[in-house]
Amino acid sequence: MRDGGEDKSTVQSTEPLPLRGWVDAPQLLPSAGRVDFARYELRELLGEGGYGAVYAAWDSRLQRSVALKRLNLQVGAAGDAEAWVQEARLAARVSHRAFVTVYDVFVDQGAGHIVMERVQGRSLSRVLAAGPLSVEQALDWALQASEALAEAHQLNIAHGDIKPANLMIDDSGRLRILDFGVARLIDRMATLGPGVSGTFGTSGASAQPLFSGTLAYMAPEQMLGRPASVASDIYALGLVLGEMLSGQRAFMEPDPLALAHHKLHGSELILALPELPPGLAPLAALVQRMVSRQPELRPASMAEVNEALLTLQDGWLPGSTFPRPRSVPAPARPLLQAEGLPPSPAAAGTRRWLWSGAAALLLGLGLAASQGYLHLPGQPAPWPQRLAQAEQLIQGSDEDLGALEQALALLEQLAAEKPQHAWVQATLALAYATRYHNESVDEAWLQRADASSQLALRHDPMLALSHAARGMVLKLQGRSAEAESAYAKALLLDGQDVQVINGYGMFLTRQRRLDEAQLLFESALKRHPQDSRLMDNLGTVFYEKGDLAAAEALFRRSIAQRAGGVNSYANLSAVLLRTDRADEAEALLQQGLKARPSSQLYTNLGNLLYNRGRYVQAAEAFEAALSADKGRPGDYLMWANWADTLLLLPGRGEQAREGYGRALQLIEPLLARYPKDATLLSRAGLYAARSQDRQRAADWTQRALQLAPLVPDVLFRASLAAELSGQRDLALTRLQQARAAGYPAHLIEQEPTLAALRSERRYHHQQAQ
Incomplete structure (x- = not known):
């Protein structure tokens, strides 16, 4: 588990029910029998819905079966009633055979009624x-x-x-089309009648x-x-x-x-x-x-x-x-709003x-x-399909640079076609931010993500994804308070969007606000029980809290849901390594590598081989983890892992020092951006100690302990830094604290850096205690 012995295996992260009771409907009609307006005899209730009740009725004057609908709103004054009847007559002008014929409309005791043709069918x-x-x-x-x-x-x-x-x-x-014009009549009744306050208003006791x-x-x-x-x-x-x-x-x-x-x-x-x-x-x-x-x-x-x-x-x-x-x-001619019906905006010559x-x-x-593509030769797919494909590529990339590059190509083309479309710009910002996160070195990607996220907000500040994209960019820039504000706005706009929830939840996890993150992910997983990303992220929270059984169950669910997701294999292997099940972890990692090479999988395989004393093979695995074609050469962690292993191979000491130098070179800009990240600080302190820079090792380690005094991995790194700096007493103290906080004993026993310390009587006395 390179980082100098810590366990830093990668963990990544039919018919709708009628709407009833919305208004106080007038109780003017009995369920059956002759009504007081005499002409229509009610026979049976055919159905009820949001607008009212429909009865089978008999028109005694014309001797025919009809349907009579009583509307659940009242019309006010006599003038209002006449206006409503005029609206109904307008609707009755439509003569197409598909429309159910309207025979009569009237207002009785303030309630609107429509008499229409009764259609036999389903x-x-x-x-x-x-x-x-x-x-x-x-x-x-x-x-x-x-x-x-x-x-x-x-x-x-x-x-x-x-x-x-x-x-x-x-x-x-x-x-046949029923209820033609009823919405228009309801609008008229809502306008004319008492107790109604607009489209989202309330009326009566039901509110x-x-x-x-x-x-x-x-x-x-x-x-x-x-x-x-x-x-x-x-x-x-x-x-x-x-x-x-x-x-x-x-x-x-x-x-x-x-x-x-x-x-x-x-x-x-x-x-x-x-x-x-x-x-x-x-x-x-x-x-x-x-x-x-x-x-x-x-x-x-x-x-x-x-x-x-x-x-x-x-x-x-x-x-x-x-x-x-x-x-x-x-x-x-165009349909004019002045004549009663707003036209479709596209009729005015807008985009087609x-x-x-x-x-x-x-x-x-x-x-x-994916449901698969069918498109005509020589014609691009419509933009929503291309955008959906790009989202799929991003979400399924799991460090697959080829998939991410395909997504970026699609999104950049869409942004050129639709530069003012917020959804396109927000998704492009997320893709740029993902590229930056994966490479951890090229600021140009983060700058592009910044620009696209701002464009998304400018074009649609009411789109939740715009704020979620902005939150991810601000998080990567180290602007935590602003990032949290952006995520909060996104949740207010759409608290059920999985991308919003995952972004904010992982922000909380990085802030070590683990209880909040757990509640957020658990609630979301109840609504989206098949979302593998939610499973992985909630599992990561449990991993960080030390509840490895819960983490393992979630990672296994994620693999069952999406067998090709290498994140889930890496996450589960980290749990298996932490719980001393190396054989099971090795088989799982090989299974994941069959799906696709990944720096996460190579990192955890290297950790496993290192702990077994197979340093040559471990070095090869770590080299693959930082290679350009299979791994992440811009990630400080890959270089530190490789250097840790080279220290144990004859004649590779100089390369090991170069590896630590590169790791420090990559981590220092991150320390400036995230000065309160205890994980970064404790790792930097350990790398400095391995490079014989005792002053910076002590400074960074102390800052990490002030921020996270009870985190097992931070305490374990502190013990390694102390041992490398010649402070055996302090190393034993930190090691005892790490063990008490839950750091696994088998990982302490496997760490080569502590070989001399483990020979001391005081160490065995600690174990006995």
Whole structure:
């Protein structure tokens, strides 16, 4: 365990439930029987949701079955009621066959009621409960929905609540759209009625948020109070189409506030779509455009969506199973907000995308997992897929310089294409910072990370990842207070983002605020039980606390979750070495090296060989750990390990001194940057003692002990520095303190530097005590 005998083996680190009780709904209708407005007889309750209750009813005047919906909001004065009825009439203007026909609207005792056609069939949410649809079926129903919505948008009317529960498949197999205009009517009622304070207001005893729409399918801008629009309907239909293809809802958070927070401040949504046939590769890119967080990045109109889907169907299918919808012409004029419906921002001539491209990657709450790429020859994948690929490369690099270089190439190209995109700049900052951390020598990487993190904050100060990237840069710069402030802002914006949690948790670990780090990681692991990085980082906390059994269990879980992650092999081998299970550790390290060479694995293998007295092989392992192609030549620790071993080989003393000199040269700038890092100080003190620089050895060791008087490894290094400086009494005292603090006895027995000390009677007396 080179560092002069310390154990410094590397340790690295179906249908949504209705939203009920949001307002005090007027109790105007009984569950069954004849109501006081006489014409409609209620037969049965068909369902309830956030907007109200739907009853099967009988229209006694026209002698037909209808559906009657009572809305859970009240309209105030008579003038307000008339305005609300006018809104309902506007919604009823839409005549497309996909929309459920509205027969009547009225206000009774202040409550709004809608009488509509009763559709026999199943909701799309019930259909999807059985699993994903075929691509052909999903495409056909999406075409029907987009055609109908495009016609409504030409009348300046948005739906506002597109979701599987509002899409019915009737007995003939056609798609029907329910609740058209209800969101608009709710908005009108919220504006006119008493006791409502805006989109995020509260009303009545329930004091719960009021939303015009269903959270899981609501566009982010609607959550900020903007009315339903072309863009918000495109967003919702994109989520529904993605769900039809994958069988999975994009947003699964059960807590409404957490879901809203994730939509507004989390990472850009990347849908988990299945691998599509080659002829339909552009479908993935189209769906991804539709669910862009920024409205201006979505297609300009629903007519554009419909035309794209129709082109895909014409190019791929010889004929649809269901009746083919007609093509929808583009609007003859832009949809004007003054006429009642905000246009999609892209309609005003903003940025447009080619929708030909790659199939999407899955990003699960900060983790990227490849679903495979399908893209057309000569065309780059859409930027969200390239960004997801870069994130995957960074997170899976584990010191793999080739993977990191690929990620940097992708990110630098994306930054050139989208220089003002905060997510791109924040991810680029993290990549630069990772490169700097891995090399530990070239300040240019840290300077680039600094610049990119500042750009990310400038372009989107509400993006949690911007602050997390800034926190990592500030941490590497030694600006701990500012780093903690940045991480705190990131957690406030998105307390569930895994990258944010891992960054802040490892910051706390380095600060030796181990209890705080443990609580943070344990809470996150409950939410993300399959995240191997959280397992590794929580295991590192337990390792630092001396709870090696808990650390071992977590590292083994991490290996089972991600067998190719060399960090986990290095972490587990460190525990095995610490608990005197060298044979098991050696087999594990060889298994890890089969996956990929790594400085961490070579370091721990060198430690194992050193402790067994196999110094020639240990030197070879440490040489591999500092080699340019397999290791980290800019890491002071690699040089010190190598030098420790050379001291024990005949004729290698001069090389050993050169190794210590290089280690000190690399560690001194870090001491200036992190003056309160006890680990750095104690290592520097030991290297100085090995170089016969007794004054600096004493100064650095004393500062380390003042900062961490009870840390076993710091105390053990202090005992080695004292022994090398000719202070046997002090060495014995520090060694006794290290043993009492939990430093393993077998590592003390294996350290060559203490061979003479172990021959003393006082040492054996300590052991007996």
